Amino acid sequence: MRCARLVLAVVVVSSTGCSALIASRGQDLSELTTKKVVHATFAKSVVRYGEGCPYDEFRTHRKISENWRCEYLAMAGVCTLGLAEFVNVPCELFRAV
Incomplete structure (x- = not known):
């Protein structure tokens, strides 16, 4: 049980900001x-x-860069301690593809 919590904490912290990075890529x-x-x-x-x-x-x-979306995605990631990334990353990948 202790190992599962540690793995979950590492995954959550390492995934923070990925959706904002995806939104900022592309032609500026x-x-x-x-x-x-x-x-x-x-x-x-x-x-x-x-x-x-x-x-x-x-x-x-x-892909056109959406720098304004980066701020909102980063705020959502910080406010939810990275849990919003589980929803935002697949959504941003879907939009990018």
């Missing part, structure tokens, strides 16, 4: 500063609007 859109860099990264746009319109639409299957 804040690095794309100019229109030329965006076109070089995502190739051609799906819908290209005229000169008066300030944006183009792109379609991609890449």
